[in-house]
Amino acid sequence: MDNEEISVDQPRVFDARDFRKALGHFATGVTIVTTRGEDGAAIGMTANSFNSVSLDPPMVLWSLARSARSLPAFARASHWNVHVLACDQEALSNRFARAGEDKFAGLALDPCPSGMPLLPGCSARFQCRSAFQYEGGDHIIFVGEVIDYDRSAAPPLLYVTGQYAVAAHKCGPVAGAGADPDAAQTGPYSEDMLGYLLGRAHYQFMARFRPALAEMRLSDAEFFLLSLLSVRQPLGASEIAAHMAYTGVELTLDALQAACARGLLQVQAGGYSLTPAGNDAILHVLAAAKAVEADLGAGMGPVQATALRNLLKTLVSASDPGLPKLWP
Template sequence: MSELEILAAPRPAVDPRAFRNALGSFTTGVTIVTTRDAQGRDVGLTVNSFNSVSLEPPLVLWSLARNSASLEAFVEAEYFAVHILGAQQEQLSNRFAQRGIEKFAGVEVARGLGGVPLLPGCAARFECRTAYRHEGGDHEIFVGEVLSFEHFDQAPLVFQQGGYAVAVKKPRRAQPVATPESPEGSFSRNALIYLLGSAHAMLLSLLRPALQARALADDDYFVLNVLSLGEARTVAELDALMALAGRRVEARRLQSLVAAGWVLALPGARFRLSDTGVRTMVELAAVAKGVEEDALQQIDYSEAHLLKHLLKRVIRNTARDVPALWPAPAAPSSDG
């Protein structure tokens, strides 16, 4: 069959939504492309169709829907800039994906070739001259010659199956070292319970000096943490929550925290943080955040995000008859 006969052959109908969903299986980076229009106004939009074309000469491409309000600006512009977003720029991506808003308001931009706005905080940035354009169905394809670029040490923001995701580098696989097999069921350093327990113990040991400086024991800190969520609790409620960690809360512990000024006793035998307790927990939250940052210093943003996400899933998968820790969300207002 000739090429013309192939092109002329009837094609099966393709469901656009199903086609889009299938394309969503391909994980892409997220970019913001910027330029200046003929009136000197800054123009920018979120794009995930960016791709490399050639290394020599350095060429990249991206596509824009032909019904986009920004199409004319990019067609007429000689220069544009492609910003590969970092993992922490999800909010900026959402902002530049909207229509009818002042996208650059409050954003400190630098100026590139042709006065094109350059956004801060990205993983990489390419300043390009429009080399040529192609019609691609309902999109216009822009091919840019890269004239200048910068690469920053940032984990990228990625998009997959209609939502943002995190990209985590897989470690290079080392040659396996022959070691004696452990007896079936023996305790292993790879056991999740060992890893979680060790991580908790190490983090708490780094926080403990700040607790001791305030004459707080570990159990006091855990009780104050629960009360810092804002809901007054009884001794029995606190005890049920602490029992998950193998700890017990007795009335005398609450009374000692009341006497120290950390906690207030309320009618109905309920307890909540005092103003002093609130200030102290804010201070300790800052200390705990510093401990966390130190612990994660060899882990990039996307890996840390994934770690927390997976730990939440472990918690959900293992929770059985667990009393509610977080206060229930308030019902929506009827005034809308």
């Protein structure tokens, strides 16, 4: 950058795409703002320009592109509602970010004293009286006084660097991508090693429902086998082997026959399936695993639990050697 060309009064000429990218580094939530047109028609649009302004009086703001079709309705509206979306409302966000279509088709609305559309299932909602409008370049800034609000336990949907995201609270220091990788490492085996974190988390998690496995007299291999068949059955021996390959546990024909002899499995036309006893055994262990999950989830809170699932799915997908799909 050549300093002599910069004037404090004149911005330099920006590359529009790069400027947008830089703004996208500011992580936000995602909202849908709704109101009604003069004819009473429900109007709404997705906005991540929402922000808090004042606590006393309670005020919020958001900005709307001058080009938006909903601008005339918002400009005239006496009231509007801001919906802070929950992390499972990405489809709703996309629906309200598209111009033209009937955005409210098939949506149930909650009752609202101002008569403005109030969407259910959100992380938080702010019912506002439209207080001020300001010029904001190619946008109009709307400031509203919050008349009422509510919030739920649903973790919020986030938007950062042009993509939807879920929040994860920090758990100690996290090395940024630009950090010196050697600085944090004390040796080849360190606390931040992904393999260590995954392995330790896996074993600690399993340890908490091992009593249920012992009660049902199931080995780890039998646990994998029975849980697989509880989702998809009947399966042939080679299909079972393909599904279980990632565990590193080799399931021999002898082991399958032993499970049949114990009354856990039966052989039918299409392959192996669970007997009623096998079904009971796996349901008992899965219930214990679910209870451990619920207990740990309650300790972590819904925001962390949601972020953890999301990141583990990312890793499962990134490391997938091409296993057959278990769930559709």
